[in-house]
Amino acid sequence: MANPLAAGRRSLRLIEHLAEYPYERSFSDLAKAMDLSGASLTRLLKMLMEENWIRQRQSNGRYTVGYRTLQLGDALRSFGLQSAQVLQSAQVQGTVANLAYQTGHSACIASYHGDCFVLLAKTELHNCYHFIDVFAPNTDWIQNGIGQFLLAYQPKADVERIYRDIFGLEVPQEHLDGFETIRKTGLLVRSEGAITRFVMGLDQQGSGIVRNVVSVAALNAHPINKTEVLSKLEFAAKKASSGLAGRPFTPVEQPET
Template identity: 25%
Template sequence: MSEGRIIQSVARALSILELFESSSTELSVTEIANRLDLSKSTAFGLINTLNHKGYLEQNPRDSRYSLGLKLLRLGGLVRKHSILCRKARPFLEQLVNEFSETVHLAVEKNGLVVYIEKIRGDKAIFMQSDVGAENPMYCTGVGKCLLAYMPEERRERIMRQMGPMERRGPNTITNLDDLRSELANIRVKGYCFDDEEYAPGLICVAAPVCSVGGGVVAAVSLSGAKAGIPSKKLAEVTGRVVEVAGKISELL
């Protein structure tokens, strides 16, 4: 298949972003220019444009660049090198240290939950939620949380496209009217509770992470065995998950 006409400046800009696929989390203008065999002035012009549009972020301490959060908004999966994950991880680790349960950070992509960070606690039970894994939105704590805070038009479009809502656990929501009611309750409470909806014996508390404009860009959750999180401890867990999500939002 013919590639057709290639716009050199666009290709170079994308090549800059692709440099971060390696182990590098931050790069200087000189490093980027050398790796791509560009003049420093050409590299700076491309980098400055990417930074202005939000695809790169400059560290004010040393003027080095890292991937920007704009990539997440466009559905690109920015994993361990992303601003969001790097800023969130210390707070996620606090939750794991406090409760010894599994903590997730997730975003929505193409109508599914995509996990961009996961830290397992000492009490962790098996879940299909490794970084990069996808899960349905209607039966997961992070998924319901993300759905609840979406613009209504987008939320309804995603729900219409979900197809049959398979029962995964004893309390899975399996019809759209019940799901709409649940999402309205989440918006009132400010957090989401999954009580054996994703899997038997598994519970989860999730809360939204907001961007500077107020839109929800991710969700934080703590998941564990229902038998391991007694009801008297659930209020403490919920409060801390909401608090952590709020702190991450402030950083963004």
């Protein structure tokens, strides 16, 4: 039986390869780059072309990105994200999927983006927690543990501005104390209504600056092995940190209008 996770990874790798390469690619170029047999590559190309993620030039038979990939790029650019962030989501999706399947709970990777945070990748298991859409701006800084974790590593002036502009509040002392605990432990585990959220930072530069996190959201109605979740989360954090190291996430400021 075909492994859907492996097939998904191959699809993302192929789209990433076409997006990074400045020219159209031949079948033989792709077979070599992907290390796939002719039959396997043919099936993969056919599937992606049917979904309009890639397209084939009728004039020369070469392949390039398709309408849906270009549409996604336009949407992300309008939000202020560069192509590097799009490729990051492909790079870390495998790590997120493994984390979800190993723990039995939904998982994601999120990034700080100024006044909001966004998910770079997510895997939601059947009958498990559902996250906000990937790349959708989220300003739930207080109720969402991901938001609290990310704020713990931002400059105090930025945190005060976010609380003031979005919530009309001064930063409560208990939140400042919570930020200090997060920085000391590098971890946040807390109950949020129907779920227990586990959050760990990704310090891909070894600088102590955290703009990315990996998180597991476990429904409290399901069995939760906290020791196992934390072990898998730590492994995923190391894996994702190395995957993002080549392209550290840097928020792109929207131009003034």
